[in-house]
Amino acid sequence: xxxxxxxxxxxxxxxxxxxxxxxxxxxxxxxxxxxxxxxxxxxxxxxxxxxxxxxxxxxxxxxxxxxxxxxxxxxxxxxxxxxxxxxxxxxxxxxxxxxxxxxxxxxxxxxxxxxxxxxxxxxxxxxxxxxxxxxxxxxxxxxxxxxxxxxxxx
Amino acid sequence: xxxxxxxxxxxxxxxxxxxxxxxxxxxxxxxxxxxxxxxxxxxxxxxxxxxxxxxxxxxxxxxxxxxxxxxxxxxxxxxxxxxxxxxxxxxxxxxxxxxxxxxxxxxxxxxxxxxxxxxxxxxxxxxxxxxxxxxxxxxxxxxxxxxxxxxxxx
Numbered sequence: 001x002x003x004x005x006x007x008x009x010x011x012x013x014x015x016x017x018x019x020x021x022x023x024x025x026x027x028x029x030x031x032x033x034x035x036x037x038x039x040x041x042x043x044x045x046x047x048x049x050x051x052x053x054x055x056x057x058x059x060x061x062x063x064x065x066x067x068x069x070x071x072x073x074x075x076x077x078x079x080x081x082x083x084x085x086x087x088x089x090x091x092x093x094x095x096x097x098x099x100x101x102x103x104x105x106x107x108x109x110x111x112x113x114x115x116x117x118x119x120x121x122x123x124x125x126x127x128x129x130x131x132x133x134x135x136x137x138x139x140x141x142x143x144x145x146x147x148x149x150x151x152x153x154x
Numbered sequence: 155x156x157x158x159x160x161x162x163x164x165x166x167x168x169x170x171x172x173x174x175x176x177x178x179x180x181x182x183x184x185x186x187x188x189x190x191x192x193x194x195x196x197x198x199x200x201x202x203x204x205x206x207x208x209x210x211x212x213x214x215x216x217x218x219x220x221x222x223x224x225x226x227x228x229x230x231x232x233x234x235x236x237x238x239x240x241x242x243x244x245x246x247x248x249x250x251x252x253x254x255x256x257x258x259x260x261x262x263x264x265x266x267x268x269x270x271x272x273x274x275x276x277x278x279x280x281x282x283x284x285x286x287x288x289x290x291x292x293x294x295x296x297x298x299x300x301x302x303x304x305x306x307x308x
Contacts, residue, residue: 001180001240003196004229006283006291008159009276011224026155030293032282042157044198044290046283052224059226059266059274060253067218070165070206071225071273075158086155099214112213119225120213122163128186129160129200136198137160139184 006045008073011052012117017094018049021116024093026086043135052117066118074122076129076137080109087111087123095121160199162227165206166271171248172203175270178247180240197289206271220272228276230283230291234263241265241277249275 012018019029019038027047030039038049056063077083080101087101090113101111101123110124129137166172173183173192181201184193192203210217231237234255241255244267255265255277264278283291 001243002289003181003194003201004285004289005162005196005199005201005227006230006285006289007228007276007278008162009226009228011222011226027157031295032293039293040157041293041296042159044286044288044292045159046291046293047157047159052222055224055226056222059276061222061266061274063224064221066222066224067220068165068206068210068215069223069225070209070217070220070271071223072163072165072209072213073159074161074163076160089155099212112215117224120215122161122213124161131158131160132198134198135156135158135160137200138198139186139193139195139200141185142195 007048008045009048009050009055010115010117010119011055012049013052014116015049015051017116021094022047022049025090025095069118069120072112072120072122074124076131077123077125078131080125083109083111083123083125087113090115090121090123161202162199163202163204163209164269164271164273165209166203167206168270169203169205171270175248176201176203179244179249223272223274226266226274226276228278230285231277231279232285234279237263237265237277237279241267244269244275244277 027040032039040047053063091097094116095113098112098114104110108126112122114120131137181194186193194201207217238255245251248270249267252266252268258264262280266276268274285291
C-alpha cells in the first residue's frame with residue numbers, strides 16, 4: 001500500500017465566500033471545478049471546497065456543529081520571510097488570526113489562522129523538513145523512489 | 155504564492171493506538187517521529203499524529219468536543235480493486251466503516267471510514283483524476299511546471 005493523501009475536502013457554508021478567500025490568498029481554481037465543488041491543484045494533491053451539508057450527506061454522517069476539528073493543515077514555507085508573507089496575505093484575504101507567527105520551541109517558526117469556515121491552517125518554517133522546487137515536503141529519512149528523481153542516475 | 159499543503163496533523167486522544175492503526179493500514183512511521191508526535195511520509199507531504207490537547211494548546215484554541223469536522227481526507231486509488239483493498243485493510247486495522255465502497259453519481263467509486271479518533275477518510279477511484287507513479291494527483295487542467303518534469307526537454 002502506497003501511503004497517499006490525494007485530496008483534502010473542506011466543507012464550507014458559503015462556497016462563493018470560501019472560493020473568494022482561497023483565490024485571494026493565492027490559489028487558482030481548476031477548470032475541473034463545478035457549480036457545487038471547487039478544486040485547486042497543490043503539490044501533487046488537490047484541495048477541494050464543497051458544501052458542508054453536501055459533504056455530510058455524501059459521507060452519510062450528521063452535519064453537527066464543529067467544535068474543535070482536531071485537524072491542522074500546514075503550509076510550510078522556505079523561510080521566515082515567506083511564512084510571514086503567506087500568513088499576512090491569508091489575513092488580508094479574510095482569514096481569522098489564531099496565533100501570530102512566532103519562534104517555537106522545536107526550532108522553527110509558526111502561526112495559525114482559521115479560514116472563513118473555521119478550518120485551521122498552520123503556516124510554518126521548519127528548517128528540518130526541506131521542500132523541493134515543487135513544494136513537496138520530505139521527512140529527513142525519506143528514501144525517495146526513482147520516480148521521484150527520474151534523472152538522478154543520468 | 156505557490157499553492158501547497160505540506161503537512162496534515164491529526165489530533166488524537168491515544169497516540170499509540172493511532173500510530174498502531176496507521177501502521178496496520180500500511181503507513182511507515184518516520185525516524186523523525188518523537189515521543190509526542192508521529193510523522194509519516196506521503197506523496198510529497200507528511201501526515202502527523204499529535205495529541206489533540208497538545209494540538210489545541212499549540213494552536214491556542216479550545217479543545218472542545220468534535221461534532222462534524224467538515225473535512226475529508228481522500229486516498230485516491232488507481233482502480234476499483236485497489237480502492238476496495240485499501241478500504242478493507244483500513245477496516246481490518248480498526249477503522250470504523252462509515253459508507254461502504256460504492257459506485258457514485260459522478261462516475262467514480264467511493265467509500266468513507268473513520269479512523270480510531272473519528273477522522274474521516276474517503277477512499278475513491280476517480281477515472282478523471284489520474285495519479286502518477288509517486289501517487290501524486292493532478293487535476294485535468296494542471297500545467298505542470300518544468301520542475302515537475304525536469305527531463306521533459308532533454
